[in-house]
Amino acid sequence: PITVQPVRDGIYYVNGGMANSGFIVADSSVIAIDSQMLAVTAHKVLEAIAGVTPKPVRTIILTHSDPDHVNGLPAYPRGMEIIAQEHTGPQMQEALDNPALNKTSTPAELKYYLPTKTVKDDETVVIDGVTLRLLHIAPAHTDGDLIIYLPSQNVVFAGDILTPDFSNYPGIHLDKHGSSLGWIKTMQVLIALNADIYIS
Numbered sequence: 001p002i003t004v005q006p007v008r009d010g011i012y013y014v015n016g017g018m019a020n021s022g023f024i025v026a027d028s029s030v031i032a033i034d035s036q037m038l039a040v041t042a043h044k045v046l047e048a049i050a051g052v053t054p055k056p057v058r059t060i061i062l063t064h065s066d067p068d069h070v071n072g073l074p075a076y077p078r079g080m081e082i083i084a085q086e087h088t089g090p091q092m093q094e095a096l097d098n099p100a101l102n103k104t105s106t107p108a109e110l111k112y113y114l115p116t117k118t119v120k121d122d123e124t125v126v127i128d129g130v131t132l133r134l135l136h137i138a139p140a141h142t143d144g145d146l147i148i149y150l151p152s153q154n155v156v157f158a159g160d161i162l163t164p165d166f167s168n169y170p171g172i173h174l175d176k177h178g179s180s181l182g183w184i185k186t187m188q189v190l191i192a193l194n195a196d197i198y199i200s
Helices: 039-052 088-097 108-113 180-193
Strands: 002-008 011-016 021-025 030-033 057-061 081-085 117-119 122-127 130-135 147-150 155-157 197-199
Touching (some): 002 197, 011 039, 021 039, 088 108, 147 180
Parallel strands (some): 030 057, 057 081, 081 117, 155 197
Antiparallel strands (some): 002 011, 011 021, 130 147
């Protein structure tokens, strides 16, 4: 099941499926965050978004390249702006070239959903009236992690950098050049943001 929880000022947390995600209702569109593992679950997220607002999803921001965060992209309309850290696109392409790489099936349609905009380390963008600071500190969970900070609302989407409830330890993907030392450095920056709400 998919559940939607309002966070603050048009920001929503989506719980369920095989990974958490979220979305932001902007002036005339919706900014989605991550896409779930499967198209069928992503369709449920799109239905949940439609239950909140009739505005279309025109942008999606990826926190990293793991299949439970990107493989649902083919459920979304083509032609969206897809934003990710600069290492995420090559990792998605590698999974397309070797579909068994992530021990799961990579949808062939993913080739139409590679990032259209990349971020190297720290960039502030305004998307349809919403100000977001996009941060990559160091290789942590992967070397393509992207933190989404909304300074006006003081909310952070941190993806899998944050430790899930079922684990006492951070997840570090060495095969994607993740780093424990980088995770510590990234957490220090996350804490320094002093956000009111952190979302994994």
